Amino acid sequence: MTEQNGQRERNIALRKYWRSNLAIVSFLLSIWFVVSYGFGILLVDQLDHIRIAGFKLGFWFAQQGAIYVFVVLIFIYIGFMNRLDKKYDVHEE
Amino acid sequence: MGIQAWTYTLVFLSFALYIGIAIWSRARSTSDFYVADKSVSPLANGMATAADWMSAASFISMAGLISFMGRDGSVYLMGWTGGYVLLALLLAPYLRKFGKFTVPDFVGERYYSQVARLVAVVCAIFISFTYVAGQMRGVGVVFSRFLEVDITLGVIIGMALVFFYAVLGGMKGITYTQVAQYCILIFAYMVPAIFISIMLTDNVIPQLGFGSALSDGSGVSLLDKLDQLNTDLGFNKYTDGSKSTIDVFFITAALMAGTAGLPHVIIRFFTVPKVSDARLSAGYALLFIAILYTTAPAVAAFARTNFINTVHDQPYSEAPPWFKNWEKTGLLKWDDHNGDGRMQYYGKNRSDDNAALVNEVVIDRDIIVLANPEIARLPNWVVALVAAGGLAAALSTAAGLLLVISTSISHDLLKSVFMPKITERQELLYARLAAGAAVLIAGYFGAHPPGFVAQVVAFAFGLAASSFFPAIILGIFYKRMNKEGAISGMVTGIGFTAAYIIYFKFINPAANNSAHWLFGISPEGIGTLGMLLNTAVALTVAKFTAPPPASVQRLIEHIRVPRMDSGAA
Numbered sequence: 001m002t003e004q005n006g007q008r009e010r011n012i013a014l015r016k017y018w019r020s021n022l023a024i025v026s027f028l029l030s031i032w033f034v035v036s037y038g039f040g041i042l043l044v045d046q047l048d049h050i051r052i053a054g055f056k057l058g059f060w061f062a063q064q065g066a067i068y069v070f071v072v073l074i075f076i077y078i079g080f081m082n083r084l085d086k087k088y089d090v091h092e093e
Numbered sequence: 094m095g096i097q098a099w100t101y102t103l104v105f106l107s108f109a110l111y112i113g114i115a116i117w118s119r120a121r122s123t124s125d126f127y128v129a130d131k132s133v134s135p136l137a138n139g140m141a142t143a144a145d146w147m148s149a150a151s152f153i154s155m156a157g158l159i160s161f162m163g164r165d166g167s168v169y170l171m172g173w174t175g176g177y178v179l180l181a182l183l184l185a186p187y188l189r190k191f192g193k194f195t196v197p198d199f200v201g202e203r204y205y206s207q208v209a210r211l212v213a214v215v216c217a218i219f220i221s222f223t224y225v226a227g228q229m230r231g232v233g234v235v236f237s238r239f240l241e242v243d244i245t246l247g248v249i250i251g252m253a254l255v256f257f258y259a260v261l262g263g264m265k266g267i268t269y270t271q272v273a274q275y276c277i278l279i280f281a282y283m284v285p286a287i288f289i290s291i292m293l294t295d296n297v298i299p300q301l302g303f304g305s306a307l308s309d310g311s312g313v314s315l316l317d318k319l320d321q322l323n324t325d326l327g328f329n330k331y332t333d334g335s336k337s338t339i340d341v342f343f344i345t346a347a348l349m350a351g352t353a354g355l356p357h358v359i360i361r362f363f364t365v366p367k368v369s370d371a372r373l374s375a376g377y378a379l380l381f382i383a384i385l386y387t388t389a390p391a392v393a394a395f396a397r398t399n400f401i402n403t404v405h406d407q408p409y410s411e412a413p414p415w416f417k418n419w420e421k422t423g424l425l426k427w428d429d430h431n432g433d434g435r436m437q438y439y440g441k442n443r444s445d446d447n448a449a450l451v452n453e454v455v456i457d458r459d460i461i462v463l464a465n466p467e468i469a470r471l472p473n474w475v476v477a478l479v480a481a482g483g484l485a486a487a488l489s490t491a492a493g494l495l496l497v498i499s500t501s502i503s504h505d506l507l508k509s510v511f512m513p514k515i516t517e518r519q520e521l522l523y524a525r526l527a528a529g530a531a532v533l534i535a536g537y538f539g540a541h542p543p544g545f546v547a548q549v550v551a552f553a554f555g556l557a558a559s560s561f562f563p564a565i566i567l568g569i570f571y572k573r574m575n576k577e578g579a580i581s582g583m584v585t586g587i588g589f590t591a592a593y594i595i596y597f598k599f600i601n602p603a604a605n606n607s608a609h610w611l612f613g614i615s616p617e618g619i620g621t622l623g624m625l626l627n628t629a630v631a632l633t634v635a636k637f638t639a640p641p642p643a644s645v646q647r648l649i650e651h652i653r654v655p656r657m658d659s660g661a662a
Contacts (some may be wrong), residue, residue, distance in 0.1 A: 009237045018653055027184045032178045036171045041341050044164075044431030048332070054314040059332045062167035063159075064300060067174045071383050074181045074376040081186075081372060083488040090656045 017088040022082045028073050036066040097127035099477035100239045107481050108254060110273055111488070115258030115266045123517050126263030126524055127194040127500055133268055133364040136364045139377020141268045142361045143315050144275035144489035146352075146378070147385060149223070149231025152278060152486035157461030159655075160393035160400075161606055163323070168341055168617075172348025172554075173605075174379060177351040181375035185362040187569045190652045191373035195497075196356045196362060196561065197505040200627045203568040204576040207510055207633050207647055212583055213504045217356040221494045221501075222535070222555045223359075228491035231540020232484060238422055238463065239480040243542045251488060252536035259499075260490045260528045264364060274485040279384060280475040281482020285466040285475050286388050289395045292469060319394055322401050328440030331394065336615075337607065343618030350552025350624055354562035357493040360500070368655040396465045404454060405438040412436065415467035424457035425464075495535065499528035555620025559586035563627040573651050578635030586627025593619045 037045060040055075040062035047058030085091035094102075120126040125219065133141070135322025141557045151173070191199055196217060201210030229248050258266045283299075290302035294315055305315070306314050314322075318330040328337050336344075352358065361378075362371045407428060419425040427436050439452040463483065466476045503524035508515060558581045567574040567582075567654030594616045597605040607613050614622060640646075651657060 009288065011422055014650070014654055014657075021653075028616075029178070032175065036175050036345065037342060039347065040167060040171055041338060044334070051299075051533050054316065056332055059164055060304070060315075062164060063170055064303075064387055066171050067383050067387050069344055070174050070514045071376070071380050073178055074372075078369075078372050078376050082369060085369065085655055092159060092369060092656050 001073055011089055014090070017084065017090060018049065021081070024084070028077055030071055032070065035061060035069045055058045094473060096117045096240065096476050098238070099474045100480045103247040103474075103477045104240070107273075107277055111254065111258055111270045112225060114269045114273055115262045118265045118269045119261045120263035120265050123504075123521050124523070126521055127363075127504065128360075129263075129268050129364045131261050131364060131366055133366075135365055135370045136463045137268065137272050138365050138370070138374035139437055140275040140362060140383055141271035141364075142358065142374060142378035143381035144271040144278065144485070145361055145493040146358055146382060146490070147275075147278065147486055148460040148490035149228050149483065149487035151385065151389075152189060152282065153231055153234075153462050153483050154459050155462075156389045156392040156396065156465075157458035158393075159390055160397040160461050161458055163329060164334040165336045165341065166393065168336075168344040168348065170390060172345045173352055174382060175345070176349040176352025177375060177382065179349060180358065181379070182360075183566055183569070184353055184359065185371045185375045186368045186655070187652045188359060188565070189240040189362050189365065190368050190391075190655060191648075192363075193505055194360075195500050196359050196565075197501065198509070199562075199568070200564060200579070201505075201509065203645065203648065204564075205642060206576040206580065207578050208348060209564075210509065212580060212590065214501050216556065217501050217505075217589065220355065220382040220557055221357060221497045221661075222531075222538075223519075223553050225491050225498075225531075225535040226492040226538035228487045229492070229535050231487040232491075233539055234422075234459070235463070235480050235483045235487070238419075239477070242332055248536050248539040251484070251491070252532050252539075254494050255488055255495065256529060256532045259495050259532070260525050261529075263355060263524065264360075264496055267496055268364060268488075270492065271489045275381060276487040278383070280481040280488075281478045281485070282385050282388060282392075284291070285469070285471055286392050286395070288471050288475065288508040289399070289465070289469045290391065293395055293398065297602045299388050299391035299395075303394055316393060319398055323440070324399065326401065326405065326439050331397070337613050338606070339613050340610075340615050340618055343614045343621040345618075347555050347558045347618050347620035347624075349557075350558035350562040351620060354556075354557035354560070354565070355553075356501075356561070357497045360497060361493070374548060376519065392462065392465065395470065396461050399465070399468050400456070400461075401438065406435050406437050413467070413470075415464055417591055418467075419460055419464055422460075422591075424460045426455040426598055428453050436523065466555075491535065495528055495531045498531040499524050503525040551599075552590075552616070552620075555590050555594065555617070555623065556587055558620035559590040559623025559627055563624055563631060567628070567631055569649070569652065573635060573640055574631065574648055575635050575641045576636055577638040578631040578633075581634045582627040582631030585630045586623040589626055590620050590623035593623075597619070 015072055039058065044058035048056040050057040134198050155169055158169065181534035187596035188199060193199065197210050198212035200213035201207065229251060233244040233247040236242050237244045258270055286299040287297060290296055290299040293307060294302040294305040295308040296305045304314065304316065306312055307318055316332055323329065323331050365371050365374055369495050428451050436454050437450060437452065438454040439450050463479060466479055505521055507523055508520050564583050597616045
């Protein structure tokens, strides 16, 4: 009986783990979308009116900025997921 | 030492290194051969993935393309890096947890169907072959220009080398040679970029020099100067785009999803020990790739400025040696239309007062990176280094692709479908034979490229985006997705995308312009629409057919979590 309860609790925990995982991924992918498709493509002409350090801002996002943000996003994801894995006791030895 | 002596020395040393690594790390089991025994460290896998991914197209062609396309070149920069975010967040950890050898393995088991597996194998082999032929061609071009050997001989030398370490070492040998190749190619890319950045803008970091003021004392920034040069000569402004927004959007999306769906990239995440390592190596991989990808647009802008300044309106009799050397390869041409002995370089949209001017210089985009150090008059050893780097980029990608082809044949076709009874030893032998045969076929296409290879390579992304990417994503994130949905989705997606591309590229190339495109989407971007179609068809069909069996639902729960059992139990 207790073993069954334990299994049920574990299943509920795993479902919560998956929901948190999806929340993290959705959050990071929305940033991913905004910097590349938003700043680098859809809003590029508007942002080009702003100039920073010799670059038109939209052009900079399209050719430099988006890539830097991509790298940072993956490392944030790694940090979030390692914490989440530990919290729900699903991390590997 | 002259350029050629330097090139021979550097190419010989790098090849000797690759062979040494191959002997040291040869494969002893199928697990060694397919996934390097799942024992590669995340850092090494990150470098190997970066080299695997950055092909002759990234190293040799990309900066050249951007230098002619200006802002429109952003589709490659964002498309080929943004895909790694998708890979890291949506694919790599789950596929690693799944823990088998190949992408068709996943498709076959997740969709409990040999038909699905076969569809995946065919897609994987087709995508990899189109891609690998382009790499062999890149090897041939470098050899013929810098070592002045015949293109065919260059391809044969490259084939022999790849054959040696891919057949002997399998994934294990390939992984560690790719680590060495990454170091060589990134060094070779950065050294000339830094030199030229200092010369043009006094800034050591090309990424910053790109936006800095020119060092000629005028105080004008590099990009403003380039906009000015482009406008004066009748080209579009460098920092303006000429493609429509919807096309740029769709091309970028197709390249991103295609990158995340390429089997030779996905398979690299099977080689690390743990799920958390798969995430970490995706991070390292993009970091290592980003070093080159943020430098490339700077190189593009530097090269264009230098090219215009050294060539335009200069007398041909005083043309620098590199100009005449590249003319011999036929990739650079000059016709003295107005008979003044000077080389005029003009674009298409000239204003009224100079409408009569005729362009006399035709330059192939592929030579920009290779010729760049010579145009900037850098020392000979830097020129030679670029040749060695280009070879490293082409060979590392070719090896990764050949491994996918050989694994698809020995593991996915023979072991899983046609000859399930063969022993591990026999399977390993078949894997080596398949790798050998694949090298020969790839080499043949490299030496005798069908005219459409270059075009087809770009479309490998559209095909990967419209077939694998949705099937894998739905397989992980949508438990209810069943085999009927996945198969009909993949067939619709790849069928639609291939038909659109074949129509505009081969059947009716005259109509290949925005007036005839569906919603203004070019064949390069149509993979995105194929991907959306795939998803829509898959979801609809799955709604009206039986859900997947309980065992598959358990498999999905299993791959979603790095470790299932609770530590307390």
